Amino acid sequence: MERMSRPLVRLLGQGVRAATKLRGGGSAFPGLVMEKLHPGFVSEQLARLPHGVVVVSGTNGKTTTTKMAVQLLESQGLKVFTNRTGSNFVRGVAAALLQEISLTGRFDADIAVLELDEAHAVHFVKEVQPRFALLLNVMRDQLDRFGEIDTTRRMLSKVAAATTEAVILNREDPRIASLAEDVRPGTEVLWYGLSPQLRPMFPSDDDMRGADGPAAPTPEGGSAPEAVVELTDFKATDVDFLVRGKPEKAKVHLYGVYNVYNAAAALALSMTVTDDGRDAPAAQAGIPSLLGELSAVTPAFGRGETITVDGAPLQLLLVKNPAGFRLSLASARPEAYATMIAINDEYADGRDVSWLWDVEFESLRSGGVDLVTGTRAWDMALRLDYDQVPVRDVEPELTEALRKFIASAEGRPMRVFCTYTAMLALRRALRSVAVVPEI
Amino acid sequence: MTTTTPTFPTAPEDGVPAVDAVEPGGRGEIHLVQLYPRDMNIYGDWGNTLTLKRRLEKRGYAVQLTDYNPGDSFPADADLFVGGGGQDSGQFRVMEDLQKIKPVMYELVADGVPMLAICGLYQLFGHEFRTIGGEVLPGIGIFDLTTVGGETRLIGNIVTESEKFGTIIGYENHSGLTRLADGQQPLGRVVSGDGNDGEDGTEGAVTNEVIGTYLHGSLLPKNPVLADHLIATAVRRRYSHETLEPLNDTLSQKAREVARNRPR
Ligand SMILES: [Zn+2]
Numbered sequence: 001m002e003r004m005s006r007p008l009v010r011l012l013g014q015g016v017r018a019a020t021k022l023r024g025g026g027s028a029f030p031g032l033v034m035e036k037l038h039p040g041f042v043s044e045q046l047a048r049l050p051h052g053v054v055v056v057s058g059t060n061g062k063t064t065t066t067k068m069a070v071q072l073l074e075s076q077g078l079k080v081f082t083n084r085t086g087s088n089f090v091r092g093v094a095a096a097l098l099q100e101i102s103l104t105g106r107f108d109a110d111i112a113v114l115e116l117d118e119a120h121a122v123h124f125v126k127e128v129q130p131r132f133a134l135l136l137n138v139m140r141d142q143l144d145r146f147g148e149i150d151t152t153r154r155m156l157s158k159v160a161a162a163t164t165e166a167v168i169l170n171r172e173d174p175r176i177a178s179l180a181e182d183v184r185p186g187t188e189v190l191w192y193g194l195s196p197q198l199r200p201m202f203p204s205d206d207d208m209r210g211a212d213g214p215a216a217p218t219p220e221g222g223s224a225p226e227a228v229v230e231l232t233d234f235k236a237t238d239v240d241f242l243v244r245g246k247p248e249k250a251k252v253h254l255y256g257v258y259n260v261y262n263a264a265a266a267l268a269l270s271m272t273v274t275d276d277g278r279d280a281p282a283a284q285a286g287i288p289s290l291l292g293e294l295s296a297v298t299p300a301f302g303r304g305e306t307i308t309v310d311g312a313p314l315q316l317l318l319v320k321n322p323a324g325f326r327l328s329l330a331s332a333r334p335e336a337y338a339t340m341i342a343i344n345d346e347y348a349d350g351r352d353v354s355w356l357w358d359v360e361f362e363s364l365r366s367g368g369v370d371l372v373t374g375t376r377a378w379d380m381a382l383r384l385d386y387d388q389v390p391v392r393d394v395e396p397e398l399t400e401a402l403r404k405f406i407a408s409a410e411g412r413p414m415r416v417f418c419t420y421t422a423m424l425a426l427r428r429a430l431r432s433v434a435v436v437p438e439i
Numbered sequence: 440m441t442t443t444t445p446t447f448p449t450a451p452e453d454g455v456p457a458v459d460a461v462e463p464g465g466r467g468e469i470h471l472v473q474l475y476p477r478d479m480n481i482y483g484d485w486g487n488t489l490t491l492k493r494r495l496e497k498r499g500y501a502v503q504l505t506d507y508n509p510g511d512s513f514p515a516d517a518d519l520f521v522g523g524g525g526q527d528s529g530q531f532r533v534m535e536d537l538q539k540i541k542p543v544m545y546e547l548v549a550d551g552v553p554m555l556a557i558c559g560l561y562q563l564f565g566h567e568f569r570t571i572g573g574e575v576l577p578g579i580g581i582f583d584l585t586t587v588g589g590e591t592r593l594i595g596n597i598v599t600e601s602e603k604f605g606t607i608i609g610y611e612n613h614s615g616l617t618r619l620a621d622g623q624q625p626l627g628r629v630v631s632g633d634g635n636d637g638e639d640g641t642e643g644a645v646t647n648e649v650i651g652t653y654l655h656g657s658l659l660p661k662n663p664v665l666a667d668h669l670i671a672t673a674v675r676r677r678y679s680h681e682t683l684e685p686l687n688d689t690l691s692q693k694a695r696e697v698a699r700n701r702p703r
Contacts, residue, residue: 140481149481150526345701351595352610357486357657375701378693382660385690386489396697 042094043127045101051078051111053128054273057121057159058136058176059152060324061262064254065136066115068266068297073111075293076274076286081109093124111273118155125162133163134269136262138175139321140355149175157182166190166272170265171227172199192268193227194261195242201257202327229268234260237295241267243287251295255315256331258324263294309406309434314414318423320350322358328417329359335367338409341384342398342422343374349419353379361387368392370408373401374422398422399429406433464501467678469670470514471495474522475533477508479559482612484523486657487555490666491521497686500674509536515543517552518673524558524612524655530568534576537563541579548581553648553672555665557658561643561651562586562615582644582651583620584635590614595703597632597654599642604664606630607642608698609654617653619644626652632703648672661695663688 046053056066070080083096093114101107116124138152153175160167160179167183170176171193180189194202226245233240239250239260252263270290306313319325345351353376361384368390372380377396384391392408395401405414418426430436473480473488492502505514509532525533537544548554556564561582568576571588578586592614599607607627616636619625625635626643634642634653643652650665652658659666667683674680 148526351701351703352482352612352656354483354486354610354656357483357489357660358480376694376697378690378697379661382690382694383486386486386493386660394693 040127042097045097045107046112046128048107049081049109049111051273052131052165054111054113054132054134054269055121055124055130055159055163056113056115056134056136056269057118057156058170059118059139060137060321061258061265062115062117062136064259065134065262065266065269066113068263068294069134069269070113071297072266072270072290072293073113073273075289076270078110078274079108081107081112083114116159118152121159122155125159130159130163131165132168132269132273133159133166134168134265135160135170135176135179136265137170137173139323140358153179163187168192168228168265168268168272171224172202190268190272191225191227192229192264193224193231195230195232198231198233202261227268228271229264231261231264239263239294241291243267243271243291248287248291250291252297253295254297255317256327258327263297267291267294305437307430307434307436309414309430310411312409312411312413314406314416314430314434316423316426317415317417318420319417320419322355325356325359325417329361329363332415334364334415336413337367337415338405338412339364339367339369340371340373340401340405340414340416341369341380342401342416342418342426343372343376343380344419344422344425345374345376346421348421356380356383359383361389364389371395371401371405373398373405374419377401398425402426402429463496463499466499466674466680468501468503469495469519469673469677470503470505470517471519471521472505472507472514472517474507474520474556474560475509475525475529475536476506476523478529478533479523479525481526482524482558482610482655483657484521484557484655487521487523487557487659487666490657490659490663491519491670494663494666494686495670498670498674498684509533513540513543515547517547518677519669520547520552520554521669522554522556522560524560530559530563530576533560534563534578537579538577544579544581548647548649551648551672551676553669553676554650555659555669556649556651557655558613558653561653562617564649564651565617565644568615581649582646583623584617584644585620586615586617588614589616589637593633593637593653595632596698596701597634597642597703598630598699599627599632599634599654600630601627603645604662604668606695606699607652607654607658607662607665608656608695609652609658609661610656611653612655613653617644626650656698661691661698663691 056062056069066082070082073080081100083093097107135156138149138156140149157179160182161184164187166188168190169179171191183189228244230242232242237251237253239252241248241250241264252260254260254263267290271287274286306315317328319328343353343356345353356379365388369384369392371393372391373395375396377394381391381394393404395404416426427436471488471491492504495502505517507514562568563578564581565578565584565586566580567578568586569588592612594612595610597609597611601607611632618636619641624645625641626645629640629642634640643650671683
């Protein structure tokens, strides 16, 4: 097809968007039409960005980490394009681009920071070479989609190999650390990591069961490589980092220990991006303002977000793999909360619910669980029964379950652990009883 | 949909059937061994071990639980073995170790020791696994079957029907296509899903008291008949106990009803 002029692309994009609104379609639809009409649209637009493209990928924490990185980079005066809708593949990126262009009449950004899931990232990097990549972790998440953890690692190795300037890796995840071997000559490998004292708090899936999992990676057989940012300690919202070897303090208002570690990842990425010609004193000067900005980051949708219902806080916690669920459980004293667990098995949740058997629920034994819900409510109730956790009620239908749960909480703060589509449905249902922010 | 909530066990002690008050562990001890949990435990395999352990304990047996990993001294006095699925990388280590323990495994199988082998371990209990690249990984041939690497993964909810155990419900996720030799008894016939090779309609294999299958999900919590068969075999061998008291399996029944009607 002949290439279209930009005003035509824009008009067309607006028309497609209007049509999408009418049919109530998903956010990726206009992007799909755009890619059909004008292949290469996304790569052409992204190629114009003066600071290039950053890809954030990995199993867990992409959304929160991307959100943090965007905010940190904006605090340094960069105009950042990102795929906020969570529709995180090429079409989703195209849709976000169209929206940007049709709102402002032009694509006006310095840099793109894109959250891409592993499978989509592989397709994306065939069309667009990222300048930077931040690769977080490889966990047992939606194995039924990607087949095997080793397959997921191979997908991420394609992203590492396509990146032109620097790849930032999680030093403590053996599968991520091994990606250093796949980086092309001339592209820098940088690390973020944990102090030795903190490592036991962040189990990988390899050491979920059985005492000794694989040892922390020490590439080249020597000691661990130095990290740009190392998380050394945290207590409540106070966080200690080693930033290029120098102790620094920050505040992080995010829920769960994983998000504190993701803050280290976002910080390492932001330092790398803003640090033209590394080690320059000018870049060092940016660190205090980046650390200051970290405290202003609020949780992304569903990642520990708190909604007030009848004056009591209700916290929504997204769970999708054993390590994440276990850490969410460990992050507060269960007896102090009313607890509901919502497990769906739609495609976006993962159809396979086997992973629930690799979460230990003993911590819920003394307080019990008020309600289990979702399409796989009975699987969850069965799982809890085998861990001898009392379950007070099972109600597969989510809206009805939410109503019962709020009534039974009687003013106690509430925690709801939920899979992805269960969370979407619960947020919708909560609209009738509380103020729920738009995603 | 409105659901009336049935009553079901809420306290740890409930769910123990109306059995004579056996002291915990009063019936004796059963030695349960997890095969290769370090390398082969990616699909909720702990659920199978936990189900066996709890259902034994509820019947008054104490459970000695041993992890067997490559290079460990082999617990040849075990009453019951269970092992699961792994990554390709884990499969290599396990394959080498299996060759070492092959003679003692043969004795145990001939002796009627119950075993459950799922996914990766099921494949290695056959003669060989031939990868797409033509590489051949030897198994130990407890089952008369071979597996070849396939182009696409067979993934999804699966329901099979077994003459001996009734309807078996689980989740499969494998790229290996397993072909049973003539005379090798399958575990079940596929009702919905792919099974051994997606073509011949069989799923799993049974030889003596060894059960192999691609179903995880986890298999035993949702298939208590299978769990109790393995347990009954173990306690009959060890103590000549002939009866197992029924347990309250309401939750399991509910979870089965849902699972069998979920999309693939
Ligand atoms: Zn499997």
